[in-house]
Amino acid sequence: MxxxxxxxxxxxxxxxxxxxxxxxxxxxxxxxxxxxxxxxxxxxxxxxxxxxxxxxxxxxxxxxxxxxxxxxxxxxxxxxxxxxxxxxxxxxxxxxxxxxxxxxxxxxxxxxxxxxxxxxxxxxxxxxxxxxxxxxxxxxxxxxxxxxxxxxxxxxxxxxxxxxxxxxPGLISYVTEPGGGTTDYAVEIYYEALKNKKYSSFIAEGTYMDMMYMPDAIQAIIQLMEADGDKLEHRNAFNVTAISAAPEDFAKAIQKHIPDFELTYEVDPVRQSIAESWPDSIDSDCAKREWGFEPEYDIDKMTANMLEKLREKLGL
Incomplete structure (x- = not known):
């Protein structure tokens, strides 16, 4: 490129x-x-x-x-x-x-x-x-x-x-606001944790979906585009992921930094039905083998960075 x-x-x-x-x-x-x-x-x-x-x-x-x-x-x-x-x-x-x-x-x-x-x-x-x-x-x-x-x-x-x-998977970022995705709760929860110390999730407890922090997503795109095309068996639509989590997992990660944070639920039937049709976790071994994909952020490392960056962004 x-x-x-x-x-x-x-x-x-x-x-x-x-x-x-x-x-x-x-x-x-x-x-x-x-x-x-x-x-x-x-x-x-x-x-x-x-x-x-x-x-x-x-x-x-x-x-x-x-x-x-x-x-x-x-x-x-x-x-x-x-x-x-x-x-x-x-x-x-x-x-x-x-x-x-x-x-x-x-x-x-x-x-x-x-x-x-x-x-x-x-x-x-x-x-x-x-x-x-x-x-x-x-x-x-x-x-x-x-x-x-x-x-x-x-x-x-x-x-x-x-x-x-x-x-x-669902992408989590402090730079842009949520844009109408089913996994947007995993972005909104950080904003509300800092602003109000509570969040009402539109996705139900125990609903696992794959997620990834945006720096890992950006690196994955660049890495794939720079990879040797002769080594790509699949080329399109490689599974990539970093985190498989439900809303309560994000709450637990946030509570390590904001102990009095509270999570409640107000489930949106449309987005919940979409979430339930998706996998709980996906296998990214082909991406790792064919072009070396390897995420840097797990949920705890992402949460620490996300809260730090949002505090700066929101002036808190």
């Missing part, structure tokens, strides 16, 4: 990935795009363009203009929001993806897009979910992700596009 275009650069992943890539490859080597502008370093501290990913011509012209060699396609509607508007989710998530893949094919670019544990479903093995397994999701977001995995494989085998991707 020498010059990179990112779609959805103001989103949860994009906000931090853009800045990490600019630090690594040079400020002017990473062109950030999104459907809107915002008061963000992504916009003010490097090249930025407004882009609607459902507009193929605009995407092609912008990519050609900046002479990039890599597209990182992040623009998407997340799980809970996708259930509220499934037709729009399909149009954005799949329309944007096929446009980005077509641009990569036309201009011979390297390509990355993330999948998700949402690509799994209630018939998927729930414990140590294998890399290759049953994928029959029951949400529009999950259907989009499975379709996207297959589409990226197709563009690799049919056209030779160097497509790569990971299946992310």
């Amino acid at each position: 020498k010059k990179i275009l990112i779609t959805g650069a103001l989103g949860q992943i994009g906000s931090e990935l853009t800045m990490a890539l600019r630090e690594k490859y040079g400020q002017n080597q990473v062109i950030a795009t999104d459907i809107r502008e915002a008061d963000s370093p992504v916009v003010t501290e490097g090249p930025f363009e407004v882009l609607d990913v459902t507009d193929y011509n605009a995407m092609y012209e912008l990519t050609e203009k900046h002479e990039v060699d890599t597209i990182m396609h992040l623009a998407a509607l997340l799980s809970a929001k996708a259930e509220n508007n499934p037709k729009f989710a399909w149009d954005l998530n799949m329309g944007g993806l096929v446009n980005a893949l077509e641009v990569a094919r036309e201009l011979n670019l390297k390509f990355f897009t993330p999948s998700s544990i949402g690509a799994f479903g209630p018939t998927t093995p729930k414990i140590k979910t294998p890399q290759d397994t049953v994928q029959r999701p029951t949400t529009m977001y999950g259907v989009n992700k499975v379709s996207g995995e297959l589409l990226c494989d197709y563009y690799y085998y049919r056209f030779g596009v160097d497509t790569r991707g990971v299946r992310f």
